[in-house]
Amino acid sequence: MLPRSGPNKQEIYSGSVQRQGDAFVVSVNDHVTRATAVTPALGFGENFLSAAQVGSDTIRPGDVLGVAIWENVEQGILASAGAPAALEEVQVDGSGFIFIPYAGRIKAAGNSPEAVRRIITEQLATQTPDPQVLVTRIAGDGATVSITGAVNGQGVYPIERPTRTLGAMLAAAGGVAVNPEVAVVKIIRGGQTGQIWYQDLFEDPRLDIALRNGDRILVEADTRAFTALGATGTQTRVNFQTQNLSALEAIAQVGGLNPTLADPTGIFVFRNEPAEIANVVLARGDLVGAQRLIYVLNLTEPNGMFMARDFVIRDGDTVYVTEAPYVQWAKVITALTGALGAAESLANAGSTFGLVGATP
Template sequence: MSITGKKWVRAAALCALVLSVGACGLPRSGPTKSELLADSNSPINDAIVVLVNDQVNRATAVTPSLGFSKAFSNAPLVGSDTIQPGDTLGISIWENVDTGILTTAGAPAALEEVQVDGSGFIFIPYAGRIKASGNSPEAIRRIITAKLAEQTPDPQVLVRRLAGDGSTVTITGAVSGQGVYPIERPTRTLNAMLARAGGIAISPEIAKIKVNRGSQTGEVWFQDLFDHPETNIALRGGDRILVEEDSRSYTAIGATGGQSRVRFETQNLSAMEALAQVGGLSGSSADPKGIFVLRDETADIANTVLGRSDLRGTQRMVYVLNLTEPNGMFKARDFTIRDGDTIYVTEAPYVQWTKLLSALTGSLATAGSISSLNQSLSGSGT
């Protein structure tokens, strides 16, 4: 065979090798940008691809709306002097005689712990059963005085409200001291009660406070207690307070510094911050023109983004960020990531060529080794 013929044979063999390597399917982290955009134009595809701009950022900037209803916000502070079932009272009685019905030699009769029963009553010797719930200590003092005055001259009565077992709240979750706490004068509001429990035990930026009151539930960010004083509601007996960490998360895959499911670290998270949380873009493989955010969007937002009104139900949306545009990084900074989002960073086009060349070089080296081995074996056999 001539030299030219041999060259053509080698060229054909090389082409066949390239095609075979490409056909084998080189490993990669996912579809390329061109593949995703091509699939989005398919008539059978149900995802809508949108290039992110300022209008898209405004339409999609939806953050969780937390807060208390008017039933919570308008409730007044619990009166520190109002007695309720379960409260404990301290009662002292003096009689204006040397030998009285309850006292002797001027010493007071001390009833240190008198608990209000479930029906709201207490029992005082010689005064009988007295309605305590709904009354203030002063009102109870007058009732006891009037009843004892019928049996002893000019009795002197002192009534004190001790820690109210009936007016308590339960605090659980990420606090320093979980437990049941009485509502007292210094702890009649939500923030004060949390402080009484030792404060929260997680980062304030991602702490949520949930209050259950009967069949009603309200929830606020911990920081709202300071930024919005109206959220520092008055507590009621039986309130259940739960402090928990924000459970929102997103998934980062593709050519990023780390691929994982990631929890939110702040109340509001931008695409740029989300990428930073996973180590940013991979410097050796990421395509800054192909950053995709996959999301199930509500029909209202999807219609606003697309300038339509005919969409119904949840829509699969794919938002595309291009960091190489003049304002690309600003758009990524302003794009809000939401709970359940998937961020996919595509590989740069040259990465596949690099992998192909690497695989091809390895294949040629293997072929060369085999050829040398065959020649060696042939030489040995002659």
């Protein structure tokens, strides 16, 4: 058996169901391309899409507040007249309280900054005349999300006014670090998970969902891949470089057909096809369970290039290109001429050293 890259067309056809094999061999046409054009549908469920944004006015445990107090007396209890007493960072504790000197423990969680301002003012008014109080939020809405994976800035980020949606939060993390066309964004919220193509998120504002405290965001490159074998530019496992990949693009990704070996009439796609698709492709309704299908593409037909362009490659497919028939003949001839040449060389060597016809 001469060396080769795999089975030839006749051997593949011999394994078809029509010849008592275990795989259906199907020539690709318009009906087949339509029936097999299944692409992964990523998107968020209604529970993600309908969630409202985290409120910007409600203080929660973990918030950091800025508090400034002015008094109308020369020597106030906290500051001199005209100069504020600034408490630059006051963090809301786990119970939802903050401490303000002379005002005591103030319930902040569940209130707005304006409500906290009024409470502090009322508490201080019993000790200093007409105090003026300013309360601002320095960081966070009392909620954070974690961002990991293929982003330029992994970490834990507070949900603030500019970053209350998924797209804005990813921008705050430096954006995705992989090709945006094949970047997948996954969100884990409690026991629920949703994922979406980053490109769809970027192009459709309706998919820019509101974030929630504790959301875990993972960005990763698309993990789908196909295997290329036979007379192609390279034989390897290849990751998808686009959301939708055609057979023509798959061949191009591996360097095209080998010009000295490939048979353009023998391009095969091996796939385990779900029964519901296999029944449509084969125009029957009795198949149950995954079926082995071998799709055949012939680039030499008038519409062969169009069929290859329209046929969608799926995760786990094997794209195999057979060798042209003349290649095996060329190998046979090369082997024969090589053997004859070797025999002649041995004869010449024996004659040179007086071995031909010599008796032991």
